[in-house]
Amino acid sequence: MTTIAKKLAQIKPGILLAGLDLGLDSMAVVMLDNNGQRVDRFLASQSREGYDYLHERLLRIVRKQGACGVMVGMEPTNLSDARQAITGNKWGPSSPKSSFRFAWSIPSP
DSSP states (O other), rough: HHHHHHHHHHTTTTEEEEEEESSSEEEEEEETTTTTTTTEEEEEESHHHHHHHHHHHHHHHHHHHTOOOEEEEEOOOTTHHHHHHHSSSSOOOOTTOSOOOOOOEOOOO
């Protein structure tokens, strides 16, 4: 199985996808459903408050869509800070060979 196929196999039915584009002062977020239809897009500040807002907004959309969770992908810029801010966990560095550098799931409450 190819690396891309393995990554795609992680996307289960009922999971939303969120892509983050991290900028110096803000981040842009686009959320898609399993059919690739956009369900939300928004901006958040590149701060602790912004990541709190991101987390709450992701959970709100998961509930609204009746999804079982969300898988988040982002570029490696500020990756460690973003991971820790959203999840509260410190994880190791992402693989530099991966085009989908980072993903984690936020289950619905």
